[in-house]
């Protein structure tokens with residue numbers, strides 16, 4: 001007779017609570033509206049009953065999600081408020097056992113829509129860590145992150161880190177539960193939902209890289225996907241841009257490098273005061289223009305000429321079988337150079353004010369030299385041009401905002417490890433091409449360093465790892481400098 005199976009010791013189910021992420025507190029105003037102060041401005045969260053406000057007060061320490069999951073009017077009111085706070089990025093979620101004061105796991109959302117969901121799991125399921133997941137020290141904490149995840153997980157219990165290490169190999173849930181006391185299915189379910197873990201089905205073979213996501217994800221190296229999501233806006237909650245984070249700690253480097261002490265050959269005697277060619281003159285005249293003349297916007301004809309000059313496909317050609325040591329591939333020729341002749345960059349135009357062209361989002365079909373309309377909402381377009389205006393500290397939105405997106409697979413199919421860095425170099429080349437063409441045509445423009453990959457994904461319905469923005473350029477007719485009085 002087989003020995004009776006040992007009944008697993010029953011565990012107290014962990015609780016997920018939502019709490020305000022530290023820096024903020026809710027205030028009820030005299031008119032019944034609830035506000036939260038963000039820096040120097042107040043965000044209104046709408047009216048709230050006194051009972052709901054009383055319940056919401058627990059958000060400072062932690063309000064169990066289950067406490068407002070019901071159908072009562074009070075639960076619904078609190079639910080609306082909590083979701084609103086979540087969309088503003090003001091909440092984090094704590095996973096703990098009842099009565100346990102420790103923050104065993106705290107979830108920090110990285111995208112506005114994140115809401116803790118537990119993927120369903122059975123003892124027979126097999127899970128493994130995503131190859132994009134990583135555990136690192138941040139200050140005094142250990143954080144578990146992944147560029148694919150909508151949230152990061154602060155790990156407060158070293159036993160959980162040990163279990164995560166064990167998950168570098170596929171593990172059956174039943175076995176894992178029997179072996180490691182710290183494993184709770186809620187956490188595993190949350191990690192699975194965040195794509196930090198993946199479930200392998202019966203057909204999955206040893207090729208874990210192929211088992212994760214779609215064919216486009218296969219082409220990504222770990223560091224490249226981390227770089228893409230951490231150097232853009234939309235899929236991370238860190239502050240980004242000119243934050244002067246180290247201004248108090250380290251002085252700035254000088255604007256011009258100090259000369260080396262060696263023998264100097266003075267070149268100034270060869271210089272002439274006037275530029276010697278029209279190209280040298282163009283380089284000298286180029287400036288970033290952020291203020292546009294909305295009374296006389298850029299015209300469709302000018303936009304067509306600008307795209308023709310800078311980005312149009314000039315010809316297509318097939319490589320021989322031995323070109324670059326690879327298989328036969330179709331290439332194109334365009335006005336600017338591109339790493340490996342990949343020409344992975346695509347142009348998406350958010351048009352706010354262009355004579356002869358309706359407001360909207362367009363893709364530039366560089367092969368057909370045509371603009372193709374994409375159905376983005378007016379609100380999305382507004383968010384995009386407002387962010388560009390803010391990034392340039394400009395008095396108004398750009399007349400045309402050119403988003404430079406990359407078809408990542410076009411370049412990573414060939415290049416490992418350096419694919420993303422090549423893309424960014426290509427973007428730099430494209431930006432200078434735009435600057436020079438705009439200057440030559442009497443138009444104005446400015447590069448923009450920040451791009452929102454989440455907003456672009458929503459506007460185009462293209463996943464951020466398939467085709468996503470890597471640069472932006474604001475284009476328009478610059479305001480003429482005021483004549484000296």
Ligand SMILES: Cc1cc2nc3c(=O)[nH]c(=O)nc-3n(C[C@H](O)[C@H](O)[C@H](O)COP(=O)(O)O)c2cc1C
Pocket residue numbers: 286287288289290391392393431446447448449450
């Ligand atoms: C890659 C890159 C990113 C830039 N990002 C911004 C930006 O986000 N906002 C902005 O106002 N200017 C931006 N600029 C413009 C620079 O501030 C500008 O080129 C620099 O101040 C030199 O001025 P000039 O272009 O007028 O010669 C960017 C330029 C480059 C090349």
